[in-house]
Amino acid sequence: MDATAADRNDCTASWRLIARGRVQGVGFRPYVHQLATELKLAGRVWNHGEGVTIELTGPEAQLECFLGRFRSELPPLAALNSLDINRQASLPALFESSHNMGSDDGQCGDTGFVIAETVMNAGYNPNHQQPMSLDITPDTAPCADCLAEFRDPNNRRYHYPFINCTQCGPRYTLIEQLPYDRPNTSMAAFDLCSECDREYTSPKDRRFHAQPNACVQCGPMIWLEQSGQPAAGTLAVPSPAASCEATPDSDTVIRELLACLKQGQIAAVRGVGGFHLVCDARNSAAIARLRQRKRRPSKPLAVMVADTDVASGWVRISRNAKALLELPAAPIVLLTQTGQARAMFENELDLLAPGLDTLGMMLPQSPLHHLLFELSDDRHLALVMTSGNPGGEPLVTSNEQARQSLADIADVFLMHNREIVRRNDDSVVSESAKSGVMMHRVGRGFAPLALELEPEQSSESDDFIPLSSGADFRVPSVLALGSYLKNSIALNTGERICISPHIGDLDHPDNCALVAETVDRLLDLMNTTPDAIVCDLHPEGFGRQLGERLAERFQVPLIEVPHHIAHIASVAVDQCMDLSSLSEQPLLGLALDGFGFGWDGEARGGELLRLTATGNSRRDINSAVSDGMGAEWGFEAVGSLSALPQPGADKASREPWRMTLAALFAVQKPESTTVTQQPEENDRQLLDGFADRFADRLVSDSVAASGESQGLSEYGIRAVLNMLEHDVNCPKTTSAGRWFDAVAGLFGICTDGQTYEGEAAMRLEALARCSVFSRNERGFSGEVTVEEPPLWVLQTNQSSLELNLLPLFSHLAERVFDTAPDDTTRLSRLALMFHRQLADGLCAWVQQGLQGRSDNNRKVVLSGGCIQNSLLRQLLTDALGQQGIAPVLPERIPVNDGGISVGQLAWAHQMLRSNRDNNHNNHNNHNNNLK
Ligand SMILES: [Zn+2]
Ligand SMILES: [Zn+2]
Known part of the structure; x- marks a missing residue:
């Protein structure tokens, strides 16, 4: 359509669009500029703390055309989270040339389309400091266009190690503060040469407003x-x-x-x-x-x-x-x-x-x-x-x-x-049959990760409500401090959750300092202060200390969320499930990991939980002190894996053979048996049994290899059996990770101890996968059939539905001890058998947990570090699928403890909402603006 003067006079309109999401540092403004210019629309576009605002004036048909193409032709790195459209905007003093940052080439009507200066707020309420709610763009590898230039000997950036453009290059790692503009990045130290400056300011150039733009003349070296x-x-x-x-x-x-x-x-x-x-x-x-x-x-x-x-x-x-x-x-x-x-x-x-x-x-x-x-x-x-x-x-x-x-x-x-x-x-990351990708660690290229707190009801609205209008509509900002291992932190501003890059394990003081620093810098970056802090339930440790300190500093409540609730809630957020409807549709979740401090103070890690959020949040969230156990968090504990003692407590998580002995001991000595004999006699009797064979099999190898009696030794085995016999320093755990350790130890895996978390389980999986791959060289097809009857037992233990793995362990022990240590093929099959049996047992457990639930709710969240085991994951999802149960797995956040912060944050919101609803009911409060 030709934008003649007549057209404009007849049906000219002015629109204002606000785009939120990943819209800065992705070539968004240049793209809008190019599209508006092509469609001969006048107006301007600018960055601010919420995203990007576009103001357009022109014939209505052209404006509609702009909107259609805008939605379908976004730059590759951009992601639109929401778009407000006001079709009757009054745009006073729209095109002041003083705010013009980019030349308009003089081709689009009288006034042109310009890229205006960045403002800190959306421009409606200049005195109101807004929290940043935009998504920060991650760093990306060079794009194809840049690589072509990089490889072209005639290009001025041939082999330049810092080539980039609006579509690629560093972003988050350079940003001192938002909005994302060159003076706010570490590129501020480099003055653009005339050639780079020309690219930066030419709307038709692919480096138009590329903030890290540089060349060998003017850039880093x-x-x-x-x-x-x-x-x-x-x-x-x-x-x-x-x-x-x-x-x-x-x-x-x-x-x-x-x-x-x-x-x-x-x-x-x-x-x-x-x-x-x-x-x-x-x-x-x-x-x-x-x-x-x-x-x-x-x-x-x-x-x-x-x-x-x-x-x-x-x-x-x-x-x-x-x-x-x-x-x-x-x-x-x-x-x-x-x-x-x-x-x-x-x-x-x-x-x-x-x-x-x-x-x-x-x-x-x-x-x-x-x-x-x-x-x-x-x-x-x-x-x-x-x-x-x-x-x-x-x-x-x-x-x-x-x-x-x-x-x-x-x-x-x-x-x-x-x-x-x-x-x-x-x-x-790794491959995942179901979703294509499984995230193990969020870092460069993905971090900071942005997720939506609530599933979007509608991403577009003609009812224009600027967020900065000062309305009392406000979602509380919650800061979640994550877990002890694989720590990350999460913060929401409005409906957007920002998840920090992987920080590390908090067993190192420098990592603890880094958590505190990350908190400060993230709050600073998002220009906000928290309304509540969330930490783990564990009464000790750095997370708790920092939580208390921050709650004090900001004078806000400290909310505790149990580890395994956070695991399940994190997957629900990742999969955009609506946590606010849990009271009508409870969510069943399996949390399998190494350790989490339980709601009852026990060590836990093999849990089947039902998130109900039935609004009975009796917990006083204004108090940092827990006043009860269980239901106040809005969940039902359906059941656990059968518990094992951990001889030597934490030591048992580093030395798998301790867990092997604990399981052997439990097999030989059912809990009901009372100890009547002398300990030494018992020791001997046990060593005559499985433990004896275990010692025979493994001690010689280990001692020969290490040349000393540390780790696994005849003496060590006796000492541990003594601890088990007398129940000294043997706290119980339901941890799935420790069950993997017990089985791995049986195979002689990590006899000298694990040097990183999950090592024994990963080696056990590798051993089992050998068996799968030797049958099917092209990869695991999931067609491994069950040859044995179930060796696990589902039993009710004090109203808890327990998956008892002891019979399976006992069966395995017998077979492993009958196998020559160098018969890898048979050992590999036995390792596979363990995975298969475990998957079947878990599936039956989930089925029981879903019994009596409506058909449209036959799904289960799979969470916790053990779900990273690709063999177990595939066997379990296949088994569930055969029963018509849909497994829910995360795609963007780690299924391990790296996702805990997101789950904590989501569940704290759930608790705050529940609390608010109660207040509302009790006091007929007016808080209905909070959702
Ligand atoms: Zn590029
Ligand atoms: Zn240059």
Whole structure:
């Protein structure tokens, strides 16, 4: 349509749109500018703390056309969460040229369309400081266009390690504060050269308003340092915008680094969200050295290769796996090693992923990494890329920190001078048959993750209500402090939940400090203060301390949410389930993990729970002190796995053989039996039985291997049996993780102890998967049939429905002890049998839990770290499917403790709502604006 003067006079309208979601740092304003200009619409677009506002004036037909195309042709990285449309906007003083940031090319009518200056609020209420409710864009790997330029010798950014555009590059890791504009990022230190500035200000350029825009003339640069000799050859480290002629060019630097790696050296390479420790993945001596220096004996190491072709030499690449590897986030993808790789790199794989049949693979995540592979003369270059942090401490981000804390590990440092404002470790994902992806760690490329607190009722409305109008409509901001292991924190502003990157385990003081720092910086970034703080129920530990401190500081309530409720609630949020309707439709959930402090004070980790939220929240949320147990949280405990004693308490979670003995002891000595004999006699009797055979089988190997009596020894076994016999330091746990340990110990797995959480269970799964894969080389098809009758028992124990695994364990023990230790095939089948039986038992348990429920509610949430076990997950989802039960699994948040913060946050809202409703009923309060 031609925008003639007549048209405009006849049916000109003015619209105002407010777009929320991931709309900043994704080329959104340039895209709107281009579309409006093409449709000859006048107006302006600007960023603010809620998102982006677009004001348009033009013929109505053109405006409708704009809206249609706007919705269907969003930039690839953009995600629209909601769109307010006001079709009768009065737009006073719309087009003041003083606010014009981008030239309009003079092509769109009299007034043109402009990109206006960013304002901190939506512009309706200039005195009102709004919390930020927009989604922060994660960092992404270079896009295809940038890579093409990067590889073109005639391009001015040929081999430039920091090439980026509006569609790719760093974002979150650079942001000091919102809104996302260059002065608010660490790119503020670099002045754009005239050429870069021209790109930045030209609406038709693909780098129009690309905030990290840079080139070799004006942008960040790289250099190499030898360990202990900072900036060799130069007196000082190059400062931002230093002349780049004095230092070697990028190609020379990278070639030098490659030469070091070829010699087996270990490099610390500064990347997007922190440092990596890097060595040649095909050099077993180098890998062994890295493990020794980093004091990381067996936790798997990730490998980076140039592309999926090279990756296929190491791991099985399905179509789904290829898609995951090539995601803009460039995550670590856990994939199954190929037989060919095992034959070729047996020693290396034993060092990269000891005892496992998977390997974490990733593709280059930044142009700097691409340059390593571009300049290598070996196309099959494979590099170990592990987090640059000494022994479980926070990831190192600054050059100075690296020189100090990585000096004992790295021989050489690849530095750059683009400061990392926010630390972000690599993300870890794996394939999942059901949803395509299972998230293990939220980090670079995904973090900060944004989720919706409530499922959207309608994402679009003609009834225009600006959020900043000062209406009393407000969702309380809740800050959730997450779990002890794999900590992350979560904060909501309005309906949006922002989840921090993975922080780490809180057994290290530096990680605790990092949690406190992340809290402050996240509140600062989102420009808000919390209305409530949530922590775990555990009465001790850093999370509790910090929670109390923050509640005091902000004068707000501290809410406790039990660990396993948080697990189940987190999956419900991930899957956009409506928690407010739980009273009509309770939600059944299975939480299988290593440890969570139970609502009754017991150690728990194998729970079947029903979230009911029946509004009986008697808990006084204004008090930090618990006044009861159970129902006040709005759930029913359906049942648990049969409990096992943990001889030595925490020690039992590091030494699986203790759990094996605990289970053997429980098999031999049912709880009803009273102890009448002398302890020594009992010991002997037990050792004559299973435990004796267990000792015979494993002690000799272990002692021979370690040369000392630490870990598993005849003496140690006797000591533990004594503890069990006298019930000394043997707290009980229902933990599924400890059941996995007990079974793994039976097979002689991790006899010398686990060096990372879940190691024994992961090795047991690998052993079982051997059996699956030997039958079906193309991968697990789930067609493993049950040959044995059920060996588990469902029983009622004090109104609790208990899944008793002891008969299964006893059966397994007998078979394992009858098998020669080197008969891997049979051992592997037995390991598979355990997984199969466990899955069937869990399925029957869930079925019981759903009995009497309507057919439209036949679903169950699967949560907890044990659900990361892909074999168990597949067997369980298949079994459930056969019973017409739909398993609910998360896709965006980790199913492990990394998702706890989200679940805590969601459940705290549930409790606040419940409390509010009660208040409302009691006092006929007017709080009906809160939803
Ligand atoms: Zn790009
Ligand atoms: Zn430049």
